[in-house]
Amino acid sequence: SKLRSFPKERFLFGPSPVQHLPRLSAHLGGASIWAKREDCNSGLAYGGNKVRKLEYVVADALKEGADTLVSIGGVQSNHTRAVTACAAASGLKAVTLQEAWVPYNPPLYDKTGNILLSRLMGGDVRLNSECFHIGPKASLDAAVRELKDRGAKPYSIPAGASLHPLGALGFVDFIVELAGQEKDLGVFFDTIVVCSVTGSSHSGIAVGALLEGRGRKVIGIDASGRPVDTKAQVTNIAKDTLALLDPDARLPDDAVVLDERFHAGMYGIPDEQTKAAMRLGAQLEAFITDPVYEGKSLAGLIHLVRSGEIAPSSKVLYVHLGGQPALNAYSEEF
């Protein structure tokens, strides 16, 4: 199909593992819960969802002759760590802006976890005081201009690789990959639950599910604390990605579902519901999640299954997008 016509780097081990979670399923007493482990998808600096997106984005950077990947995120951004990892593995430099997106500054917050890994990989890590938002950022444009003035060939990657024309393709791939695994396992996941912030993981999955036409339900769980912005961005990226793959297709109005009940009020800060979900996953299944993203989507999954909002007859797939390196920066929460 059209998807195969886009050049891509190979940064993943292969298909990410699909795993049944029998103890969590039994504990909640509803739908059968499985997970697809994007947190174990690659050997590049612990992998995660961004590495899947960057297979397409870095292929484009190499085609353009770039020598430096430039990107942006919070202090404990998984994305900037993944950009630095893919740069290192491709023989490129990385410059990452690590902004004050989270009003949280415990000891070692800017020294441990993701930012430590970026420094270890030789990234040019630049802290600044800019606030959180998921849209285009002037600070990123300024860094790109500065590098050009110095004679470098920078390639700009927006937050989460989301507002990039190719950013969601990796998660269209995800559905193709999943369909093959389902065939081998003899299962079909009628419902997919995925964390959503900058939006292209969710968009790619929604578009992949739409194009395969098997009627899967995709439920995004907002972790941005600004669900209006995230829903609009997911919808726009889904429309653009669909247009790239099938110009005749139209995104149905109900294709983007974003549950707003689990973001704990603010990006980057967990609440008791987040931490309870993290503990439950860890204690029943040694299933480790972070307080910024997956702890919130896991709280969503737990509620949806426990309450029966996802039917007990369902087979539900929780997409684990990664993010565990940030956990070390949040040790005082536990």
Ligand code: PLP
């Ligand atoms: N989960 C983790 C671990 C992440 O690093 C991110 C990044 O933002 C997300 C979920 C959200 O994905 P997206 O930005 O594609 O919405």
